[in-house]
Amino acid sequence: MDDAHDLGLFGPRSVTWKLHQEPILGLAGLRSLYFQALHPRAVAGVAQNSVYKDDAWGRLMRTSMYVATTIYAPTAEAEAAGHRLRRLHARLSAVDPATGERFRIDEPDLLRWVHVTEVESFLTVARRAGLSLTDAEVDTYYAEQLRSAELVGLDPATVPSTAAEVAAYYEQVRPELRLTRDGAETMMFLTVPPVPDSWDLSLPARLGLTLGPTRWAYLGIASTALALLPPWARKLYGGLGWATTDLTADLSVKSIRLLLAALPRRLRVSPMRQAALERAAAAGHLVDA
Template identity: 70%
Template sequence: MGDLGLFGPDSITWKVHKEPIVTMGGLRSLYLQALHPRAVAAIAQNSGYKADPWGRFERTSAYVGTILYGTMAEVELAASRVRRMHSQMRATDPRTGETFRIDEPELLRWVHVAEVESFLTTARRAGLELTDAEVDGYYTEQLRAAEMIGLNPGTVPGTAAEVAAYYAEIRPELAMTKESAETAFFLTVPPVPGNWGSRSLRLGLTLGPTRWAYFGIAGTALALLPPWARKMYGGLGWPTTDKSADLSVRGLRLLIKATLPAVPAQYRVAPMRQAALERVGIA
């Protein structure tokens, strides 16, 4: 086999991220991350996501794809760029006025856990069957990704039980702030790219088939949040909401599986994954 990078074809990580529906987990993680006052302040004060949301999405996706499927040289290069960029950034805590580095271990750990837990939870609730051992294996494998962004793996939750304990511990620090609300609204109603072809309506919003489809995706991502997180956004923590979210995300997964055969072959597998499969001899 060629360079396996951080994971490889026998990893739980490759099994989980083979599912296209996992992309929705990225959106879920952003809603979750926005509930940490310092984390959302760091994003709002340093990121140009409002001016170029789709460009930022593409850059983030490229980084995640590299971590998942890149060679070790590609992974180390991408991670070093991110570490260097983060080391130069500062933000101001909206509650205390304190200036802080955005590469504080606490913030990096929150973003990491919210992201990997969202990927895994979305895949499982969409119907991907994983044993308890595989779930723990996924979290343990992701410690390698945490280390690449500058975290000590020994300080990062590496099993499902540790992730649950981490959420219970950090919940008192989470809050709905002005920046949280603005970020969540932006995630739900982002500007429409010019090539979407939607028609303009009052209030500067646009509606069209693609916009309505995106509303459905965003609504499902929000509903997939833990009940305590939904309540912080003013939503319902009822079990019925969880059941509705499960039905929605499972339906989306089935729809993707049904439509994939009609998609041109070159678009059925993400280019980075396809390159990695070819590199390790699995065309």
């Protein structure tokens, strides 16, 4: 099939397309990063191999582009993106700060942790923001995302593929999780990242201060992402597992979703999704924009 008619790994009838049309998934991505930073080896691998502190927004854009490519691009393009990522990971290693052991970044346990926290975050945040998904659709999404797991080098048979399996996986991995120095530094960086000068006009850039509306708006988003973690994960960060925190987070994420829905379509629909919608329409599929 040529790219003009190739609907990619998932296609317009998938739960994946239904879920990923939601702009609120940007916040879900932030939640997943907070989650991932609680795994000592995973966060050590990032800290020792990534220049994210020097190019935070560039790294975020590259990650977002990778996810969009796997979801919306023609099959060959999605598979090529996965191949490039596997080659990159295969060259990287890190040292476990606790044991001094050197380990590979592409260890299945680490890849699985990143994959599960990412897809679970997408689902959890979208549903808590108000997207209507049945339990069957949730399990279908997890099953569909085995394709994404395979792209990064995981054996799909080893990856949780239902909500129940994800819950069991979290129970299994929880004893390994804790807040390390790398994790704490990552959490602080995610919460108070550098804001590009062009984003914040409240004070002269030469002062090095970014305390205007942009900073406060981002702090609200970051606080919501952190509050959307499971209570037990929040406790690892020194937070509280109160039910009131969950209620506040739900109200906040619902409000953010409503605000995003009011944005012009050109800001809500990524170029990658728009191209996929056009291919789907050409193939005779009716898809909500």
